[in-house]
Amino acid sequence: xxxxxxxxxxxxxxxxxxxxxxxxxxxxxxxxxxxxxxxxxxxxxxxxxxxxxxxxxxxxxxxxxxxxxxxxxxxxxxxxxxxxxxxxxxxxxxxxxxxxxxxxxxxxxxxxxxxxxxxxxxxxxxxxxxxxxxxxxxxxxxxxxxxxxxxxxxxxxxxxxxxxxxxxxxxxxxxxxxxxxxxxxxxxxxxxxxxxxxxxxxxxxxxxxxxxxxxxxxxxxxxxxxxxxxxxxxxxxxxxxxxxxxxxxxxxxxxxxxxxxxxxxxxxxxxxxxxxxxxxxxxxxxxxxxxxxxxxxxxxxxxxxxxxxxxxxxxxxxxxxxxxxxxxxxxxxxxxxxxxxxxxxxxxxxxxxxxxxxxxxxxxx
Amino acid sequence: xxxxxxxxxxxxxxxxxxxxxxxxxxxxxxxxxxxxxxxxxxxxxxxxxxxxxxxxxxxxxxxxxxxxxxxxxxxxxxxxxxxxxxxxxxxxxxxxxxxxxxxxxxxxxxxxxxxxxxxxxxxxxxxxxxxxxxxxxxxxxxxxxxxxxxxxxxxxxxxxxxxxxxxxxxxxxxxxxxxxxxxxxxxxxxxxxxxxxxxxxxxxxxxxxxxxxxxxxxxxxxxxxxxxxxxxxxxxxxxxxxxxxxxxxxxxxxxxxxxxxxxxxxxxxxxxxxxxxxxxxxxxxxxxxxxxxxx
Numbered sequence: 041x042x043x044x045x046x047x048x049x050x051x052x053x054x055x056x057x058x059x060x061x062x063x064x065x066x067x068x069x070x071x072x073x074x075x076x077x078x079x080x081x082x083x084x085x086x087x088x089x090x091x092x093x094x095x096x097x098x099x100x101x102x103x104x105x106x107x108x109x110x111x112x113x114x115x116x117x118x119x120x121x122x123x124x125x126x127x128x129x130x131x132x133x134x135x136x137x138x139x140x141x142x143x144x145x146x147x148x149x150x151x152x153x154x155x156x157x158x159x160x161x162x163x164x165x166x167x168x169x170x171x172x173x174x175x176x177x178x179x180x181x182x183x184x185x186x187x188x189x190x191x192x193x194x195x196x197x198x199x200x201x202x203x204x205x206x207x208x209x210x211x212x213x214x215x216x217x218x219x220x221x222x223x224x225x226x227x228x229x230x231x232x233x234x235x236x237x238x239x240x241x242x243x244x245x246x247x248x249x250x251x252x253x254x255x256x257x258x259x260x261x262x263x264x265x266x267x268x269x270x271x272x273x274x275x276x277x278x279x280x281x282x283x284x285x286x287x288x289x290x291x292x293x294x295x296x297x298x299x300x301x302x303x304x305x306x307x308x309x310x311x312x313x314x315x316x317x318x319x320x321x322x323x324x325x326x327x328x329x330x331x332x333x334x335x336x337x338x339x340x341x342x343x344x345x346x347x348x349x350x351x352x353x354x355x356x357x358x359x360x361x362x363x364x365x366x367x368x369x370x371x372x373x374x375x376x377x378x379x380x381x382x383x384x385x386x387x388x389x390x391x392x393x394x395x396x397x398x399x400x401x402x403x404x405x
Numbered sequence: 406x407x408x409x410x411x412x413x414x415x416x417x418x419x420x421x422x423x424x425x426x427x428x429x430x431x432x433x434x435x436x437x438x439x440x441x442x443x444x445x446x447x448x449x450x451x452x453x454x455x456x457x458x459x460x461x462x463x464x465x466x467x468x469x470x471x472x473x474x475x476x477x478x479x480x481x482x483x484x485x486x487x488x489x490x491x492x493x494x495x496x497x498x499x500x501x502x503x504x505x506x507x508x509x510x511x512x513x514x515x516x517x518x519x520x521x522x523x524x525x526x527x528x529x530x531x532x533x534x535x536x537x538x539x540x541x542x543x544x545x546x547x548x549x550x551x552x553x554x555x556x557x558x559x560x561x562x563x564x565x566x567x568x569x570x571x572x573x574x575x576x577x578x579x580x581x582x583x584x585x586x587x588x589x590x591x592x593x594x595x596x597x598x599x600x601x602x603x604x605x606x607x608x609x610x611x612x613x614x615x616x617x618x619x620x621x622x623x624x625x626x627x628x629x630x631x632x633x634x635x636x637x638x639x640x641x642x643x644x645x646x647x648x649x650x651x652x653x654x655x656x657x658x659x660x661x662x663x664x665x666x667x668x669x670x671x672x673x674x675x676x677x678x679x680x681x682x683x684x685x686x687x688x689x690x691x692x693x694x695x696x697x698x699x700x
Contacts, residue, residue: 099499101502166681168688169684171502172442172502176635177680177681177684180631180681181677184678187671296509296510299506303503307499347522348514348522352518355515359507359508362489362503363492366500
């Protein structure tokens with residue numbers, strides 16, 4: 041009964057969201073800030089969930105996400121630039137070595153696969169390391185990838201440190217949402233499967249997990265490759281969103297941003313990561329923008345406000361969350377209708393509370 | 406082909422860079438030895454020291470501002486520990502590390518805001534930047550001063566750790582915090598002292614580093630910080646001589662890689678490749694102590 045009602049709620053919510061997106065897509069809002077936020081938020085949500093799969097669910101502290109996004113973005117761009125556009129993009133490398141182009145969907149999957157393949161390679165040595173060594177090794181790996189891609193000798197493939205552009209992008213706002221939704225859905229399925237339970241047991245206690253017969257190396261590698269696959273897809277979508285891609289932007293600062301999204305949302309909560317991605321992107325690109333401009337109230341200049349202040353406020357907020365609300369928005373909980381119903385009912389009268397108490401005392405059927 | 410003196414000059418430059426990394430690396434290795442925390446903010450404290458110098462030397466003479474800069478940097482380092490690490494002493498390690506990344510983010514953003522994000526020229530410190538001639542080569546004085554000063558500071562530090570009561574307390578805390586506490590050691594004081602030493606050395610390093618590179622940007626601390634950390638891991642985290650050796654290896658190799666145009670882009674990547682290599686071959690670093698796995 042309850043399950044059915046919640047399912048209905050979810051369907052209605054999904055339909056409403058879809059309708060809103062279609063409405064924005066077909067109206068003048070499409071080129072507005074709102075649309076930018078939504079697209080970027082959807083893409084960041086996917087990347088944040090992929091990082092959360094590692095940090096939150098498997099307990100592997102990885103800081104290599106920007107590197108895998110970079111691999112995905114470049115793979116997508118390199119494989120899908122139309123043949124006739126190659127001579128202008130690869131103008132310093134005689135049109136480049138790759139002289140074919142793949143459809144968008146194949147490109148996206150290839151982006152994920154390449155990222156996952158590199159994750160496998162790097163995972164062999166580094167996944168044996170303990171928490172902070174793993175963090176610094178993956179961070180270092182991302183730097184190595186960035187340097188490799190900018191290397192002139194690989195120029196015929198990667199275009200060196202020059203920009204890659206003219207690859208196919210999406211026209212509808214729905215595209216990033218659809219791809220992110222499918223990918224996040226797959227991650228959720230994985231988390232709920234027996235693999236997911238194995239991941240969580242590794243997070244809680246590696247030695248106990250091993251004693252229970254969980255193959256540590258295999259499961260860590262699985263989580264690492266899966267996470268990188270989706271980071272790669274996310275990177276490819278980021279490239280589509282920006283319509284161009286250049287290696288120098290995929291720095292460790294990008295990884296830190298994604299890590300902070302995960303922390304704000306709650307380490308170990310998929311819905312938390314999704315919510316906080318949209319919040320983070322909206323705050324940093326839109327809502328807090330006013331902090332960067334100079335304002336005058338009644339002819340008096342508002343102190344402190346000038347370019348860069350937004351990021352200061354932002355980092356202070358993040359520090360406050362890290363220090364005092366370590367659970368983030370959602371902790372390790374997921375979004376559930378039950379919790380919302382309870383929240384709505386609770387303030388209204390004693391009846392709801394009594395009902396609740398009765399339910400606790402009577403044993404389950 | 407280059408002549409012999411070219412390579413000597415490269416080697417000298419490498420030693421200078423290595424000495425600077427060594428000064429930063431000591432801060433990492435000591436903090437890690439005691440708190441088991443990669444202090445991601447250490448590189449940014451180093452950057453902040455650079456900006457302190459720029460702003461203070463604008464109001465007073467260089468020789469007055471030098472000690473003020475050292476004191477301010479130490480205060481900043483200890484304040485970061487108090488505000489961001491101490492409240493999380495009982496928290497999981499991942500939380501502390503995230504807090505460290507948050508502090509680093511905050512310092513970088515604040516520096517960007519305060520300075521307008523542009524590179525600022527570093528004041529000229531005459532006795533460091535004047536040129537001296539050795540044989541047929543002309544080099545800046547700091548090329549000679551840096552390694553000498555580094556060696557003196559490192560020796561002093563090793564003596565402090567090995568011979569004094571404070572040093573003994575540090576070693577005890579690094580070995581086992583709760584037992585050390587039972588022995589009457591005030592853990593928080595020891596940790597503060599560690600941060601004082603680390604920040605002081607970072608400030609000295611910052612004066613030498615930025616005198617050499619002549620400008621400071623808000624991001625200037627990130628890369629040297631990470632490299633210094635790699636140096637600390639290379640030498641075996643927790644070991645001061647190890648960190649110094651690692652720093653010299655990285656500084657010298659990096660300088661030679663940078664000098665070759667085809668591979669210059671790999672100067673940063675090399676450091677991390679070295680890190681992965683050492684972690685695979687000898688996870689405890691060259692001089693690291695073995696840590697038993699606790700169940």
